[in-house]
Amino acid sequence: MAGVSSLDIATPQGPARAHLHLPAGVAPGADGRTRVPGALVLGHGAGGGVGAPDLLAVTAAATGLGLAVALVEQPYRVAGKRVGPRGPALDEAWTAVVAHLRTHALDAPLVTGGRSAGARTACRTALATGAVGVLCLAFPTQPPGRPDAPSRLPELEAAGVPVLVVQGRTDPYGTPAAAPTRTVVPVPGDHSLKKDTGSVAAAVTTWLPTVLPLP
Template sequence: MTRVELDTPHGPARAELHCAEEGRAALLLGHGAGGGVAAPDLVAVTRAATDAGVHVALVEQPYRVAGRKATAPARQLDAAWLAVAEDLGERWFADLPLLFGGRSSGARVACRTAEAGAAAAVLCLAFPLHPPGKPEKSRLGELDAVEPPVLVVQGERDAFGKPEPAHRREVVLVAGDHSLKADVDAVSRAAQEWLTRVLRLLD
């Protein structure tokens, strides 16, 4: 595992790089609004991805690196993410397809930036479809706008809602809530199976 610091328009970001033996793609994973890259689902997916032959970069947004607890505005998150993706793509993962992903807020960033960052696929862990108790404030448009293949892994009791499957979008429901802590093995299995299929598409 290697840690690197990366410049962005909104201050330095950090990435924790986990390399597969023979990486055929690279998956960038972002954290949730109030948590970091040590979240159990992110750790489980990192292991699953490297086992499947995919390098992983766990990306810490600049506000986290700076020690701030309040999340940055969406446009800052997106700009920092794209800067990190460009840097990693040039310096560490040259000539490899980039996959975007993350949990909760990080999943939203991955969806919003997929087109601009030329992501080959998007992996969403606990996508927050709407604020708890406010289904009318839907963020489904962010998911619907993603063109490449998408996997959403969602807790069956997630108070942030559950997206429906759609064209090129798979949804896997696992036990538990928004934290995805109840069955991390199921999260890992879903991610590994999907990544294996995505790699076949990319070959």
């Protein structure tokens, strides 16, 4: 069974919390850092938490491959708030969390990502955090019923690293097109990605060896 621990991390937006899931039989070294072939750092959606079914399915799949996973709660969630701040504040906190994990907890190449709003944050900060790839679960490309609202597609385009988008076939936010550095995998279900978490995990398991040095 994978080991799990929680770590509170100071950020300019207040304390965030990372829940570290380690593969079975793996423990931190004397310096507190865990050495694995790679690690995922994943954030939650705007109104949800790190217990979302798709996040948990991906965590189980990744630790089964010998990877570490950090599920990150943004400061507003740690403070008990349901509504988060705007993008720049989320990005600032996220960047601080990833930097702390690199320095104090994880000695590994990192894939960042998350579901919905967490995926957007990871795309906007991928280059700043030194991510080798971005995992987007249910990327909210276009707000439903708001054709006048700006598309979030430019955030995907600007990630600057390989991206995997796992999108429900009936997601009201739409599905972005594939691109040379962007893999898009449609799976059964809507924006929640709850209908078939096995397909979500399978898509991620197939993609991860393309960006991380797995055995």
